[in-house]
Amino acid sequence: MVSGGVEPPIPGLAPLPSLSWTVPGLREDPTLCLRCRSAQLLCGRPVCPILVKYRAFERTLPMVTGRELDGSSPPGLFVGRFGYPSIQAGPLLSPQHGSTELLDTPEEWVGRSVEEVVGFRTSLVRGTSRLRVTDAEKPDRYLESLQLLGLAAESVESEVEFRRPPRGHLSLSESSAPFGPSAPIEKVRLDVRRVDQNLERLSSDVHASARVAVGELYDRGVRVSRIQRAFSVGTLGRRGRRRLVPTRWSITAVDDLLSRANLEQVRELPHLGEIRLHALTALENRWLIVLLPGAYRYESIEAWYPNTLWNPNPTSLVLMGDHEGYDGRTTYASIGGCYYAARLATSEALLEQGRQAGVVVLREVHPGEILPLGVWNVREHVRAAVRGPYETLATTEELLARIARTFEIPLARWLKVSAHLHEYRTQRRLDAWAEPAPAT
């Protein structure tokens, strides 16, 4: 079945040894790492053993020598979550001059390889400075310039003096894209020439709640990654309620707010009357997005091969999913940020197609995926999948056959996990007993 060995994501590096069973508790509960994704340290270790493994990539980082860095910011910034509400926040900086926008625009990364994306990111140095999240209300000069950077419309020329030469490792997290070494900032000059008019307007609107502001920016066509950046640096929301929001949390907060608003509209649309299917393969992931007839409901399921990033288990597959009904959900989804990212992407598809439907997102993660690239990977690839044409399937049997054909993992495993596929196959609708409509 599954071939052993893992391809190195960066050419020239030896494949990493399997982590196998070194994570405490994983043997008893194979979903442990999937549920945690380094966020909660459910295994009880002081640092995530999986992320530690990838410290090996440090060697590949271009060394930024010296305490000064002259270059530009894409624009980009990062707000850490450790120590909340006292956190580290600062700009992401590239030694290149000119436009470096691509380095922090996940919307443009679809179709690129893992190596390319990692390459973009490793050239970014993260400057840090300790701030309190409530400082967003009364920013000092440093935070003020960081907030302005969050509103910038183009790459920003920058000059930075660090307290010590940047060092450290490739920083990885499940939600945000990776980035390179970091160092505390002594002095920074960010030359913001042009700010995004929409971001600027909502930033100066101190009466609009963050929800309203985020929704308005989205309706005006501002990219989700830009909205999220402005959100995390505390430039949106009512006066008195603005906060710095850790990047990891802000990504999911924005995905959640936007998809909720979209789904309000989706629930007003007519029901889809057929089965539709979107498919995509990208970055070692196979995707099927199934639209089922009837009212809105949503489910997202991930299947991880052995020896993939969040399934360090050497032999067994792990499938995990979460779902919501017509009315949505109030608790945090067990599979985390990807749930909301895919919900945003699919809510856009429902609006585009003018139908409400049952959405089931199936994702098969193949052994090549060993670096966490961030939630953008889910959002943008599901977007890419649903932007493409759909296939219409006549029967449930055809749908099941199609799922079986697309994935390596046996159909029965998917069906066992999927609440909505199960419901669709077994639950009858009252329409089946309604009087036949009079011929017109």
Place this chain on the structure above:
Amino acid sequence: MFKLRVKMEVLRELVDVVSTLVSEVKLSVSKDGLEAKAVDPSHVAMLVLKLQRSVFEEFTGEPTEIGVDVEKLKEVLRLSKPGDVLELQFDGKNRLVASVGRVTRQMAVVDPAGITDPKVPNVSPPALVTVKTEDVRQGIRGSESFTDHVTLTLDPEAFTMHSEGDTDRLDLRIPKETLARLDVKEPVKSMYPLDFFSAMVKSIASEEATLHVGNEYPLKIEFAMGMGRGEGRYLLAPRVEED
């Protein structure tokens, strides 16, 4: 345009039943009383209810249809205490005014044209049983931790409800002797989604309800409302075994 005065308990029964399936409902007021029909968004469950005009302390006005946000009626109920009589006045256009004691609460109504008018299928399951709702509730309480569906079986000897999870199972068997009514010619058996069945049974204020069951056939639950001067009916589509 209408003006109703109604006991808090009666309005609560209505709200409990309606909110089981929908968040907005169309209420039809006629000279005979008040009626509502609704279907849940997934078309798995439906409700029909009627309250005779004699349930109301006062019932005046012209035949009207009005769309109501159920959550707002719940808010009005929260302002009242047991034994209170509430007054509901509709101006015929866009405003519903509820009065409880010294409080009056005005609310916007929903355009009834925007609320789905369900076509109630004409189902007539072959067997029926009248059960104490509390008995069924007990079976539901015992099942909710391990399953999402229940199977109802009626045979000439007894009514049985059973539910099964991967490793767990619950059986509730009520023999004919202790049932108020059991009409079964041939044994029948159907499976239903537990979430709907549970919400429906829990919403019923009456001590007894009649379950009409067939083979892989919609369930019909009939129950009294408004101290016997009204009736409610639920329909619930079955689940079928996987192939």
